[in-house]
Amino acid sequence: MSLRGPIPDSLRLCTSLQMLNLSGNFLSGNIPSQICSWLPYLVILDLSRNNLTGPIPAEIANCKYLNELVLDDNRLSGLIPDGIFRLSRLKMVSFANNSLSRSVVEAF
Numbered sequence: 001m002s003l004r005g006p007i008p009d010s011l012r013l014c015t016s017l018q019m020l021n022l023s024g025n026f027l028s029g030n031i032p033s034q035i036c037s038w039l040p041y042l043v044i045l046d047l048s049r050n051n052l053t054g055p056i057p058a059e060i061a062n063c064k065y066l067n068e069l070v071l072d073d074n075r076l077s078g079l080i081p082d083g084i085f086r087l088s089r090l091k092m093v094s095f096a097n098n099s100l101s102r103s104v105v106e107a108f
Contacts, residue, residue, distance in 0.1 A: 003027055007047070012038035021046040023070070030054035031076075036062040048072040048094070056100075060084055068092045076100060 003022060006029035011020070017039050027050040035057070036042065042063045052074040060069070061083025067090060076098040084093065 005029070007032055007035070007052075009034075009038075011035070014039060016041060018042060018065075019044040022050070023048040025050055027052055031057055031060075031071075033057035033059045036060060039063075041065055043089075044068040044070075046070040047074070050074055052076060055079070056081055056084070056095075058083055061087060063087065064089070066090055070094045071098065072096045074098055 003025040005027065007022070007027055009032065018041050020039060020042060021044065023046045027047070029052065031047065031052055036059055043065050044067060045063065046068070048070045049072065054076065055078035056071065056076055058081040061081060064087065066087050069084065069090065072094050078101060080095060080100055084090070
């Protein structure tokens with residue numbers, strides 16, 4: 001795929017989606033704070049290897065079914081939201097190669 005630009009808000013029409021893998025594209029801009037309200041049943045979210053910027057939205061913690069969160073190789077900045085580490089189903093998380101100001105180890 002060669003998707004460019006922001007993460008499309010038309011994803012809000014995919015309310016039953018359980019896996020979203022948009023890795024390896026040319027997506028830019030912020031991760032929408034509404035992504036978990038658009039996709040309430042997300043189990044896997046992979047946005048790695050893009051050009052996403054800004055903070056990881058705290059609202060990601062509202063994805064209560066999330067098992068995997070992969071945000072590697074972007075240009076994300078700021079703190080990793082604490083709520084992510086309280087997601088009871090989260091088994092795999094990866095934030096490597098970003099500009100985040102706190103390590104995953106510190107968040108636990």
